Amino acid sequence: MTVSVAGKAANDIQTKSILAPDARTRRRNAAEARFRLWGKLAVALGVLALVGLLLSILSNGLSSFQQTYIALDVYLDPAKLDKDGNRDPASIAKVSTFGYAPVIEKALSEAIAAKGIVVDGLSIKAAAELISKEAPASLRNFVIANPSKIGETVSFNLLASGRIDGYYKGRVTMESAALDRNTSPEQLRLADKLKEAGLLATRFNWDFFTAPDASDTRPEAAGLGVAILGSAYMMLIVLVLSLPLGVAASIYLEEFAPQNRFTDLVEVNIANLAAVPSIVFGILGLAVFINFAGLPQSAPIVGGLVLTLMTLPTIIIATRAALKAVPPSIRDAALGVGASKMQSIFHHVLPLAMPGILTGTIIGLAQALGETAPLLLIGMVAFVREFPGAPPQGFFDPASALPVQVYNWTQRGDPAFVERASGAIIVLLVFLVLMNLIAIILRRRFERRW
């Protein structure tokens, strides 16, 4: 019996080998190859952008983890620092930081003379510019804390000024120094000689993580201390408020709520809230928490509350997905052995959904950690030097936040702040990567598949 195949196509099939592709197959294969190429291109572009971004941040910012210091033996002259001579803290405190600058200047000129360093065309006043304007303040704090040391010679490790620090990080060169109003090649030569004499050294910069922000005249002293603490306080508030609220809301919506128009409306609105631009939450925070509730400006409590509102929808959506993923057989089995609905949820469903819930929470927190826009409106984008107190009272003290610090530093006039801003970005990125890592680990270790 012959199979009747009509038309030209049938002839083709019969006459050609199945190993040689026909025109249509070739076209389909080509389309697939093109699609793969587009996919590869898209991935390559993404990776390229990421690598470029990371490279520029790392090359700008890694140097902020190093800092140049000058070691000096300073004679704490009683004639200048304690004019009354009675070592009374009140009278010592009367000498302002302006009174300490000459003491440091004298110590530096003595150190230069002792090492036999000569740099032509450099006055002692210009030489003193090697030392940061922060130094008198740290000296004064030391003297006020240890009044008994007045009259003794104490060795200090004083910060070198931003330009000198930049010289050892490649930001400042002899050529740029010749044009620069804030430093001179002579100062750099003196710095080199001090380095040879072992008085000047560049080493790891712990202060970058602990010191507060500093004003525009002393970029070398600026640190992330207040910002890290402020961010930590806010994350604590966000965690404590949004996790229980979010989990309770999703359990109710997922397990108990009746299916009606009202719950549908709530669900749609939660999904919409997740897409609301964060600045809107800032406006809400200003109106509700500061103007209406009378909470203080620039305080982590307000920032935390605003970010909680922003994080809640993320947590609710993640939690509901996690609850849905627990198979109904678990619930049925619990109910079947006589557990109440609440027991079945809290003893069986919730523990199984926990990895998903925690992952969602951590991702929500990571999002909140990097948020600046809502903080702009509640006064947290500010110059804050005072550390907030211990919680809970500290939640009401002014504080800064990590992304805010990055934003602030990029606006400063001194180029040394570019390095600080990139350094702050690195710290922020490290925190984000750590949080995401924790989320991944939780998921890998505790997630169960059915």
Next chain:
Amino acid sequence: MNKYLGSCAVAAILLATTGVASARDQIQIAGSSTVLPYASIVAEAFGENTDFPTPVVESGGSGAGRKKLCEGVGENTIDIANSSSRIKQSDIDNCAANGVKDIQEVRIGYDGIVFASDISGPEFAFTPADWHNALAAKVLKDGKLVDNPYKAWNEIRADLPAQPILAFIPGTKHGTREVFDEKVLVAGCEENGTAEAIKAAGGEEKECMALRTDGVSVDIDGDYTETLARVDANKHGIGVFGLSFYQNNTDKLRVGTMGGIVPSVETIASGEYPVSRPLYFYVKNAHLDVIPGLQEYVEFFVSDEMAGPDGPLAAYGLVSDPELAKTQAAVKARTPMGALN
């Protein structure tokens, strides 16, 4: 676990409501981003040298700062507004409507505005008339008012370098723009005779400030760091900067003279360099005895040690006010400002 978390949440909310009663002990300042560096230098020194905590200084713009100042009296409103332009009658009315009656006006000094190009480029010696010719929408050429035809600086005046015109000027939301409009564009407009031609044609003086829209004049809404980045990317570009910003970046920027005068703290103080403006801050008098350290901060700011010609503010680029002693006396007496003149 959930039970504990729940009670924590309740505790936190309770804290949020009880903590409100606690008094504020830090001074709150907001306003101009031009004044911000000076205010933060003073705040830092104030915190170091007194027992009071370091004030919190926010930026956000002069107008926004004054609006915040006028929100009312009370601990959750700010104490001081920094401003790079003088307070407006609308602000004063707004203040009065919200119960903010006595405001002190404190002039801290003067700020120079400079024109600078990339360090590798040629020297520029500008006049306000050159800038008007370069950027205005309509200029006077051969006695006639025409759409701006100039493409390069040497077409305007033969002794300017042969470089394409490209200017990065502050956007309209900046206080600096007002000064640029008034002291450069309008002054230049009168200098090169365009103002007369506009009046003869029945126009108004504000047409002097209308800028060409063919991409030669670029508004920068961000900070000076953005202007610097633009000049860095476009070596032909000339940016408008604050004097202190320029002084921190002399290794990247070459400053142009204006009317033959090099901008510096000295030439601005003497009034020779024309493009400058006073900087202010405004203090809410009702807060003076409520917020600890506020009176001391205000006095410290205008003291000779800080705002004097040898102080750290002058070293950073603020032009010291010759009438500082008058301001110091007014601040001691807490003299509220009178009506605007």
